Amino acid sequence: MKAAAFKYLRAENLDNAFDAFAEYGDEALILAGGQSLMPTINLRLAQPAVLVDINHISGLSGIEQSGEKIQIGATTRHFELANSELVASKLPLIASAIKHVAHRGVRNRGTFGGSLVHADPAAEMPACAVALGATLVLESRAGERRISASDFFLGVMSTDRRPDEILTSIELSADGPGDVWAFRELSRRHGDFAMVGVTAKARRASERLEDLRLVVFGCEECPQISAVAASLAASGQEPVAIAQAVAEELNPMTDLTGDAETKRFQARSLIEQSLGDLLEGRADG
């Protein structure tokens, strides 16, 4: 299918984009990497009047470290994250997870910010952002707004972003000593969205996991930290028991790959493996 007609605006700066929002309201959609938006437009599932291309806004792309914080520009492309030495050394969870994001041709164009704003419940980057406690920076005419990733995702492809806002950057804490992480994903085929995935970050101290931030994705409406996992881990419970408790608590959505019970079954296994990864400091899932 061919896209329905639309007007194309190339924003050179944030003001251009804000002008477009002011003029067209919700008739305008933001075009970043386009790897999720363009298919829906080509299928005529979305028929926006205007596309606002933010790929040329300077300052929206790049990966920088300041102190213990890593700042990632919203239009930084997935391949840039995959190739970044800074990401590999300071955000190894992202470096590992990025390999599961679609395929080379999509990673070459798709953006980190776009993936977060699109908020697919089976996508890798939103889950990682939540597990890593990322802070999202949104800008509008009214100024800058900062929000934690845990608060940003509201539901299936639904976020707290307001129509006049642009996600401009994402702030993450660099891994420190004792930090451990895990990423495991079950997909039909390499590069597919997750049937179920698990990602987690914690500090390992004397065979225990502290501050465990475990997220199950591809399962519920949006990624969220499992409070049960954190408290059971802190009390030194075995992975098998934690996995059982977290899986029981899940409220999985049925999709084409499986019903709720299937996903709970799969999640239990992945959670247990992920906790093993964290405890043993294994790197890759």
Next chain:
Amino acid sequence: MKDSNRIIGASLPRPDARRLAAGRGTFTDDIILPRMVHMALVRSPYAHAMIKSIDTRKATKAEGVVRVITGEDLADICSPFIAGIEFLPNMISPPQYALAPTEAAWQGEAVCAILAESRALAEDAAQLVLVEWEELPAVVDPVAALKPDSPLVHSGLESNLVMTLPRAEGDTEAAFAEAAVVVEHSFEFGRQSGLALETRSVIADFEPAGRRLTVYQSHQTPYQMQDVYARHLGLDEHQVRVIVKDVGGAFGLKLHAYPDEMAAVAASVLLGRPVKYIADRQESFASDIHAREMTAAGRLAVNGEGNILGVEVDVLSAVGAYSVYPRTSVGEGIQAVQFTGAPYRLPAFKGRVRVVYQNKTPTGAYRAVGQPIGCVVIEQLLDLAAAELNLDQAEIRRRNNLGPADLPLKAAGGLEIEDVSLDACLTALLNKMDYEKLRRDQDEARRQGLCRGIGLATFVEQTAVGAGLYGPAGARISAQEGCSLRLEPSGLVRCATSATDQGQGTLTGIQQVVAETLGVKFDAVTTEDGDGGSTPYGGGSWASRGLSVGGEAARLAAIDLRRKILGAAAAISQETPDNLTLSGGEIFSDGKSLMALSELARIVHFRQDTLPSDVDCEMNVTRHFLPRKFPYFMANGIQASYLEVDLGTGAIKLLDHWVVEDCGLVVNPLLVDEQLRGGIVQGLGAVLYEHCLYDSSGQILTASLADYAVPLASEMPDIHVVHVENPTSGTGLGAKGAGEAGTLGAPAAVWCAVNDALRPLGAQVWKQPFTAAHIIEALRSANCPQEASELFEN
């Protein structure tokens, strides 16, 4: 000629691969004609609905729109398809229109065509067509469709049953009564799409003054389509020319006549302008034929030694809304029954197929046509029996394989089997995979808590089908292939064949046959296909006939041309033809070079004046070949799969795969090996991923490549290929077909391997594809714990 110089049997790369790898192919959508318009279709959003009215006024006025057409506009110029079978007079086949005029019977059936200056503009206008629908109850479930109170798929039908065909041979009742072991099970097969990467494509160019129609179409058989377009549009057949350029995958789905293409061609007739129609991917999922939606109940009786006493199989084949034209939709179900147990000695056989309509996309022949179903049923039943008897899976197959003493054979299932090499293939397979060692590895893996399985799948493959299949059915489909050869004045040779090539390498193989038989270098021949107006009449590409039938026609043509060449050479050189040979493009007399073929060619083309008047200077030959000695050539082989099931997630990891295949003479091992591997991966897709899912109202749920999963490079194993060469005596060449063997046997190999892996756990899977969800369903119903190590300890 020395063996080192042999062209037949050499692994030569395909000459046409060079332009394809340079991006210089010509696929139908690459062609642009002057004044060409583009077609988009308005399709039924309902699985079943009456069309109350179609308001095209806004669409007609939309930008770039040239014409809007409905079924009413085509009523006078285009007759509907009715795909029946003459020897099955009770088979019901409702008429299928290019654009449904009154009733839509599946979600996606086209009702209105927009012709516009671009495809985008045509789609814009399609959104403006207002159709008033009256939704009718949709028949989706095939079992419910057969109930007397079921709603009907078409309002004109009396029942949803297309036809039923029983077959009985021998005394099955006695066989089951005296059996040491009886095993039975039912099997479910998910609906699939053949999924060619290039979607269905057509350009129709009708020239009204001379009433000549030229159609460029991505298709397997231009000859069939010339007949279809001529008859259904009331044109003279010799004024209709269908040209097939490069085809981006076909696999059977481009073998049929489609109403969408018919609408495009009819639109060109109405407009007197070229019309291009390229199905988009959504349309492909909704309107390409699907295949393989079947359930089968199987029952097997064996004696205490594991010898088969009898087989029963009952297949229910759900074929969608219409019987696809002109080959019908019943072949898959019929072959599923016929091939159940076909490689084995079957003293008694009882089979039945019932074919049923439903409000889903029509189905048709897809690569290996029903044979994979029969293969799964018998291979699984054999494994069940082997488990009961505590027999090894390879051993039970060896005990039942058809052998030389049984052949030739008219099998109980109805097939005629000339000569197969099943024991040789089994032995070659067990050696290649080191079966004994692999079984030990499997045991060792189990001790480590890894759930691994080995599956074997013996198969026979019906190839090179003759006139006995479609002839009695009354379908106008040629089973004969032809080849024309022409000696150019330069001494080079043009070959035109009726066989068509969608990348299999048929043209290369034919070129090899011609070059060697004639006695010229491989590069001295070029081969062309696919121009229904000028290449010799024939069948095209279906049922693995390119080399087996088309190759034999080429061999016969080359023999004739060689005779003509040597006759002329004898006249020129005052020798007797019997003393002359042609080799490497040079004519020899008793081993001594006489003249180059190029010199002879120059003389016979330009200097006939120097020759006596009775010398034959016509260096054109056309020959055809039709399989007559046998109704088809039965190829055969065996596949094996080694895999691991993750009990925690239900994921299946393919570890290894083997195939031993006997397709008779192998003309080009490089190309045959990749046919097998490609076919196997399609079979692996069928068993692991591919499924056209519908909801209960008949809405398709898998209409994108993100939802309908095909195999990717990442999950597929390397595949070991071994050949056993047992040439057919049905031709001088000796080649059988090889195109479907991979797709035929791979699903059964994986079925057997997965169930071999799960057998110690008391869990088994019985419906394809084996999604993780289905594996988990099986594990849960067997109450398996998720930790494998606990399971295999005892």
Next chain:
Amino acid sequence: MVETVSIRLTVNGAEVSKEVEPRQHLTDFLRNELGLTGSHIGCEHGVCGACSVRVDGRVVRGCLMLATQADGAAVETIEGIVESSEAADLAEAFIGRNALQCGFCTPGMMLTAAELLAEGKPLDRAGIRQELSGNICRCTGYQAIVDAVESVLVKKTGEV
């Protein structure tokens, strides 16, 4: 009237200026406006990879990028990388190994493979399979493609 925008870009090294409809994607632009039909359309929703083209040095889905977005960019297609001999070894390996059948996926597959080769990192077969997993081939079963890419990669990196 159809509204258009002007774009200037280089395609296979040559400068191109055209008026395009904003909704036209890059592959349709290359095919329909420039006659570069080596890039194919297999799905138009970014899954199959047949439409792959190279934009500013990276392989992208041509169906998921608008032609107008390529304004100012350097675009390369299969025709370009084969003609420039950049992909000559790769093309020979594909042909010699029969790593293509119908040829519809081949241009996209080769562009993806060319990017792998340009990166020059040693990869085992499983690694090559993962990197090629975004390009669907329905004919070959992939093994011959992996063989072809592996053979060129080994030649280039000197590692098996």
